[in-house]
Amino acid sequence: MEHRWKREQGTLISELIQGMELAKQLRVHLDTASSTESMDLLVQKILSSYEKALLILQFSRPMSMGQPQQNVGATSGVPESPLSINGSPRSDDLDKDNQDIRDVSKKRKMLPRWTDHVRVTSESLLEGTHDDGYSWRKYGQKDILGAKYPRSYYRCTYRHTQDCWATKQVQRSDEDPTIFEITYRGTHTCVHGNQPVPPPASPEKQEYKLTNLNTNNNQQLQSQDILSNLRKGLRVNTEGLDNKEMATSFSFPSTSFGWLKTENNSFSPSGVLDNNNILNSFPSPFTSPATPEVNYFSASQPQMNSFGGMLSTQNSEPDLKELISANTSATNSPIIDLDFSLDQVELDPNFQFDTQGFFSS
DNA sequence: AATATTTGACCCAG
């Protein structure tokens, strides 16, 4: 029963998310076109409702969500991710906890997860219009049952140097080969992953513009990669240029920001970093042909809201993907799990966030 | 030489 509820909650949330995404798109259209203030207001309200619904849903679940406060500085206190870490009253777990048996796997399991759906047009590919701001290193590829294309696995280039455990996997869509599902896991704790954010004390934390900042730099680099990849693809027809070219250096924008989530409760000597980076980076805005909603991410700014900024993310089942992907317009929906208090929303009706989140197991 | 990718082997949860 526990699981069942989770599942249902997952799909429920998916629906809400979808609705919210659609509302956002609608808003965009209204913006571009001539819109009345009343119209904007309506859309805003609709979005607000979705947001609240999502939050309520999450709170209805007696899980972690504890208090955002204390976690902030905790290196290992780790606000147990919403995952059912403790959910399983198995005694073994307890026992094993003591022994630091490479709980690495355990650690990974707890990492937040969310999926993005990105459409890549040959043009954008050539232009190198994308990149989520991080550098990834491919560490594996696997043919997935039933899937037409292989899945590629990437991990942060700085895993070892900075103990950054973020990873992502890229799966080309069967139906629409121009779409890639990118599943991210874990938050980047590395620092220069995203060149944009210059050392200067985050000056632009105030709002929307940081968007542009990131975009530039990497693009060029990126394009090179892409070209070389394409070349490879051309000569290595073995697999039919499918995956590799693209999968290889791709990263996209939409990803939103970092989540906080502290997953390294165990050894990680640098656990300290966690806090800072929480949202250190925003992926590039990504001006996709159909993605006008580039600038939102208002919520991304942690400080903007007092909450410690703890977010955790993950998407539950695969169902979600489908639902989300439904809307082509290149909208991505990073999923976030906002952990701040509900009040926040109430106080600030304009508050909006692109993401949504929920948990799963 | 240093770093990144390719790939089959290996691990483990279901």
Place this chain on the structure above:
DNA sequence: CTGGGTCAAATATT
């Protein structure tokens, strides 16, 4: 036992 995810030796790039 099977499939998904990761490791790591062999290669390929830079």
